[in-house]
Amino acid sequence: MTDPIHDVLRRVFGHSSFLGQQEEIIEHTVAGGDSLVLMPTGGGKSLCFQIPAIVRPGIGIVVSPLIALMRDQVQALRQTGVRAAFLNSSLSMREAARVEAMTAADELDLLYVAPERLLAGRTLELLNRSRIALFAIDEAHCVSQWGHDFRPEYLQLSALSRLFPQVPRIALTATADEPTRREIIARLGLHDAPLFVSGFDRPNIRYTVVAKDNARAQLKRFLGDRHRDRAGIVYCLSRKRVDDTAEWLRKAGFRALPYHAGLGKAARQRHQDRFLREDGLVMVATIAFGMGIDKPDVRFVAHLDLPRSIEAYYQETGRAGRDGLAADAWMVYGLQEVVTLRQMVEGSGAGMERKRLEVRKLDAMLGYCELATCRRRTLLAYFGETLEEPCGNCDNCLAPVDLWDATVASQKALSCAYRTGQRFGVAYLIDVLRGSATPRIRRFGHDRLPTFGVGADLDPWQWRSVFRQLVARGLLNVEMERYGSLRLTAASWEVLRGETEVHMRRDLRARPARSKPAKKSAPPPLDHPGDAVLWEALRKRRTELARAQGVPPYVILHDSTLREIVARRPRTTEDLGAVAGIGETRLRRYGHDLLTVIAAQSPPAEPDEDAK
Ligand code: ADP
Ligand code: ZN
Numbered sequence: 001m002t003d004p005i006h007d008v009l010r011r012v013f014g015h016s017s018f019l020g021q022q023e024e025i026i027e028h029t030v031a032g033g034d035s036l037v038l039m040p041t042g043g044g045k046s047l048c049f050q051i052p053a054i055v056r057p058g059i060g061i062v063v064s065p066l067i068a069l070m071r072d073q074v075q076a077l078r079q080t081g082v083r084a085a086f087l088n089s090s091l092s093m094r095e096a097a098r099v100e101a102m103t104a105a106d107e108l109d110l111l112y113v114a115p116e117r118l119l120a121g122r123t124l125e126l127l128n129r130s131r132i133a134l135f136a137i138d139e140a141h142c143v144s145q146w147g148h149d150f151r152p153e154y155l156q157l158s159a160l161s162r163l164f165p166q167v168p169r170i171a172l173t174a175t176a177d178e179p180t181r182r183e184i185i186a187r188l189g190l191h192d193a194p195l196f197v198s199g200f201d202r203p204n205i206r207y208t209v210v211a212k213d214n215a216r217a218q219l220k221r222f223l224g225d226r227h228r229d230r231a232g233i234v235y236c237l238s239r240k241r242v243d244d245t246a247e248w249l250r251k252a253g254f255r256a257l258p259y260h261a262g263l264g265k266a267a268r269q270r271h272q273d274r275f276l277r278e279d280g281l282v283m284v285a286t287i288a289f290g291m292g293i294d295k296p297d298v299r300f301v302a303h304l305d306l307p308r309s310i311e312a313y314y315q316e317t318g319r320a321g322r323d324g325l326a327a328d329a330w331m332v333y334g335l336q337e338v339v340t341l342r343q344m345v346e347g348s349g350a351g352m353e354r355k356r357l358e359v360r361k362l363d364a365m366l367g368y369c370e371l372a373t374c375r376r377r378t379l380l381a382y383f384g385e386t387l388e389e390p391c392g393n394c395d396n397c398l399a400p401v402d403l404w405d406a407t408v409a410s411q412k413a414l415s416c417a418y419r420t421g422q423r424f425g426v427a428y429l430i431d432v433l434r435g436s437a438t439p440r441i442r443r444f445g446h447d448r449l450p451t452f453g454v455g456a457d458l459d460p461w462q463w464r465s466v467f468r469q470l471v472a473r474g475l476l477n478v479e480m481e482r483y484g485s486l487r488l489t490a491a492s493w494e495v496l497r498g499e500t501e502v503h504m505r506r507d508l509r510a511r512p513a514r515s516k517p518a519k520k521s522a523p524p525p526l527d528h529p530g531d532a533v534l535w536e537a538l539r540k541r542r543t544e545l546a547r548a549q550g551v552p553p554y555v556i557l558h559d560s561t562l563r564e565i566v567a568r569r570p571r572t573t574e575d576l577g578a579v580a581g582i583g584e585t586r587l588r589r590y591g592h593d594l595l596t597v598i599a600a601q602s603p604p605a606e607p608d609e610d611a612k
Pocket of ligand 2: 391396
């Protein structure tokens with residue numbers, strides 16, 4: 001007789017073993033303990049509260065800020081035979097009353113509730129007369145005022161420990177830096193609760209940062225080479241850039257949709273639904289998009305603008321490849337972003353302490369961009385993890401960066417900024433360095449400076465790279481009052497006096513050919529002839545099943561499950577049931593369909609030699 005948690009894992013979810021710390025966390029919660037769970041996106045957080053909710057008597061209450069996604073999450077659970085429902089403002093009075101009745105009658109395993117609704121009179125009263133198995137607080141970092149996703153409605157969750165002291169609480173998040181962690185513990189009263197921190201590594205994601213040359217052309221080449229007709233997200237900073245980029249991608253032959261707060265609720269919802277339901281759509285979005293999107297087959301996340309912090313970057317890129325198959329996190333980055341972001345931080349109305357924090361976060365982000373060594377190592381170090389070996393799956397590992405001694409070039413650049421009065425931006429300084437006697441330069445008499453024309457050995461693009469790296473390292477400061485003008489810092493003088501050497505990345509203008517194929521290849525290509533045909537046939541059937549139920553295809557079956565079916569070509573119900581992701585309910589619902597598709601696409605099993 002197996003224990004109940006393994007039994008549920010196998011029978012309901014169709015998985016043969018737990019991932020990482022899932023088992024410990026689940027046992028702890030089943031036994032009634034509180035906890036804080038830090039796990040990267042795709043790490044398998046959901047099972048940590050779903051299984052205890054099923055195993056413990058009563059209903060598991062899941063608090064999630066993502067109203068728009070609750071329906072999909074609940075539908076996905078129902079596919080596995082779990083009795084799940086949600087309560088949020090999208091339900092009619094009648095629907096809500098029905099869910100409340102089921103809750104009171106203990107007829108559910110899991111109930112998803114919007115945070116603003118949880119402690120409102122009516123729900124609170126309902127909870128008081130229901131049997132509660134646990135509270136799961138998903139996206140728990142939303143309680144942190146310093147974090148990047150603060151939701152005021154989350155603050156009231158601090159009352160849970162007082163109102164329901166006997167009910168275990170499990171808080172989950174993929175954002176794990178130390179201050180956020182402390183704030184979650186304090187606000188949710190988890191002082192005595194154990195902290196479960198999982199490895200944050202996402203080895204299937206390939207990190208790449210390229211120096212901006214022509215962002216659109218670079219994006220197009222990246223998409224065209226590796227991601228034609230695949231689902232992905234392109235992040236931009238402003239609404240206008242989102243709209244322009246989406247429009248431009250459509251003209252370039254990609255299926256792209258915009259998403260930002262200016263679009264209106266209905267359009268946003270429509271675009272999000274299409275992204276979830278259709279294959280191969282590109283969502284061009286501001287950071288308003290993506291939290292809680294658990295679409296497993298997002299193949300790439302591209303940043304056209306620099307995120308404000310490594311946490312935000314890691315969370316955004318983490319939306320790629322949740323299915324564990326190869327995925328890309330790709331970013332173009334240039335001097336202008338640094339200037340813009342610095343100014344946004346400086347010019348914001350925030351208090352001194354907050355500003356200092358934001359500047360520090362931005363600096364860490366810039367440091368990441370300018371790395372010449374393994375990017376994953378630095379990312380993981382930021383979350384307190386050590387990677388022993390370079391990862392082999394980031395741009396710097398795949399094509400080692402060429403460093404050059406930029407000490408003299410830096411001295412020229414700094415001295416040029418100084419001698420022109422620290423009042424000018426990059427374009428002007430580059431003109432002076434390269435000796436272009438523009439009318440403006442002549443008017444200021446800067447064509448007579450000793451630095452005039454000393455930098456003819458580098459082209460403007462190379463100079464931009466130098467200036468960008470100087471700013472990123474704090475060797476030049478972007479001035480607030482005068483737009484984009486550059487000022488020296490204390491550290492600049494050490495370089496000017498020759499006390500420090502400066503080594504810089506040699507930025508490559510055109511991306512070199514890929515040196516190695518992706519670690520695990522994403523579908524397709526597949527291994528054997530005929531696999532692609534079966535793959536397409538299975539996807540087609542999946543789309544039909546999804547349409548019929550009005551759910552996204554991955555709610556029916558994940559790509560990773562389809563891949564395994566293609567690889568194994570199961571012929572019997574029993575063999576099919578052994579495929580990861582197929583539990584009893586899915587087997588009953590789709591077994592026949594899948595086996596029919598497989599039979600139609602496969603040669604007869606075990607061909608008889610004599611029959612030829
Ligand atoms: P998170 O919420 O942490 O981002 P999910 O709970 O959505 O992650 O899980 C990510 C993926 O991992 C899903 O596709 C899920 O089906 C899969 N998964 C979770 N637990 C297991 C397991 N024990 N075995 C195999 N796959 C799992
Ligand atoms: Zn690496």
